[in-house]
Amino acid sequence: MRNDPAPQASGPVPRAAARRDAPVEEAGSGVSFVMPVLNEQAYLRRAVETVLEQDVDGPVEVVLALGPSSDGTTELARQLATEDSRIVLVDNPAADIPVGLNAAIRASSHPTIVRVDAHSELAPGYTKRALATLARTRAGNVGGVMSAAGRTPFQRAVARAYNSPIGLGGGAYHGGAPEGEAESAYLGVMRRSVLEEVGLFDESIRRGEDWELNLRIRSAGYRVWFDPTLSVTYWPRESWPALARQFFATGTWRAELVRRYGARNSIRFFAPPALVLGALLAIVVGVMQLTGALTGGWALLASLVYVPLALYAVLIILVALGRGGGTGLRDKLWTLAVLPTMHLAWGSGFLVGFLRGAGDTVDTSRLGGRNTPLP
Structure with missing residues (x-):
């Protein structure tokens, strides 16, 4: 288990450095999946299953950063950890996503980090293709398509909005953009060395932490890469008030950025x-x-x-x-x-x-x- 602290990002982002290539790790060196979790009882088991079903050459671990859930999620996470020794649990009492992600990264042990979401499901072959793209492009971060889906008419409507350029403004990972360099990446497959170099996630940012991290990765000279063959199913909010609160908070933090x-x-x-x-x-x-x-x-x-x-x-x-x-x-x-x-x-x-x-x-x-x- 890795417990050494990494420096935290602070202050203005420096001007972009000269183009640099991220290191290529040896085959079979292992992958750490990190997942912040809060009130995901209906989704957590399947999210973890799709991670553990990934075809990866080498050891795998899934580190769950547990927020103070009230719907039985923590109990489910503990049950999953007893069923599979590859699942590691860490506490995230503040429930802040970047804090939980950093705690999970520090508790992990492998040289490649894959961010996953408890409200999502990885497509078969996602990790294997992402690792190949990461090695081929020497990028600092690789991401793919957020494919939103729904189980009810309301959730399907939200998913439709997510998948439409009218809904979320046409970011590459919401549509069919061609493969290439990108401003940001959905979730992300990253080298630990790059993450530690730029200071992990900025814990002062509660929403938009991915965009800000990718800004620092790009400013350090590394590429952020979009690969449309990578797909993650995302399950949106299930109620109208929850959707409004989510987007109000997201807009507030975008203004902060x-x-x-x-x-x-x-x-x-x-x-x-x-x-x-x-x-x-x-x-x-x-x-x-x-x-x-x-x-x-x-x-x-x-x-x-x-x-x-x-x-x-x-x-x-x-x-x-x-x-x-x-x-x-x-x-x-x-x-x-x-x-x-x-x-x-x-x-x-x-x-x-x-x-x-x-x-x-x-x-x-x-x-x-x-x-x-x-x-």
Whole structure:
């Protein structure tokens, strides 16, 4: 077991260094899977099974960082550990994802680290292909496609939004981008030496920690690589309130990253807050028109603020009624609700975070008793 502490990331990210290649580990040197876990009783067993079923040349371990679950997840994790000695448990009492990931990495022992999520399932052959890509490209991090899926009409609607460029802005791992260098990677397969060099995950960041880590990896001169042949099934939130809380927290922390790293953030991150500001402006204009505070030519000119919102509404309707995802009426109706929820919650969180910083904002969407599935 590895317990030596690694330095924590702090301060501004340095300018990009000269291009460097990550080391290639010897065949059979082993792989450590690290997984933060909180209230995943319905998903954990299958998530762990898909990890242990991976075809890997060499020893394997799965390190679960256990947050304070209230749904029986911790008891299930302990049961799994008694069933298979390759499963290692560490505590993550604060339930912060980067803290749990760092604890799991420090408790692991192999030279290659594979981040996995308790709400996901690795496709057969995922790790073997990722290791081959890592060795071929000499990248610092390799990731693939997040393939969201759902079990209920609501969850399928959320999955459809995740898989659509309209839903999450068209990041490479949400769609069919070609293989090549990327801004970030979903989950990630990384060399321990690269992780330790850049300081592991920044524990001051509660959401967006992957993007920030990959920024430091790229700034150190290593490539972050997207391989579309790698696929991970992701199960989204199961209730409307949980989805809204998740996206509000994510938007808040994205704004914090914008405050810290400015122009290094993609322009697509500014679309949801622009939508929120447009909606607020339209409400103000509408009130002024209804009360007679705005009349004549000025009222007509001000009506132009409704045009982007009308176009947005048409786009959402077309996406909801279009092909893809569930085909039932309830799936389509939920899509009509899910897409604006994601955009407005994310955009509102962004504006709050941009004005005051993320502070102690946490994602409460997986807290016990608050994620009741919608039919």
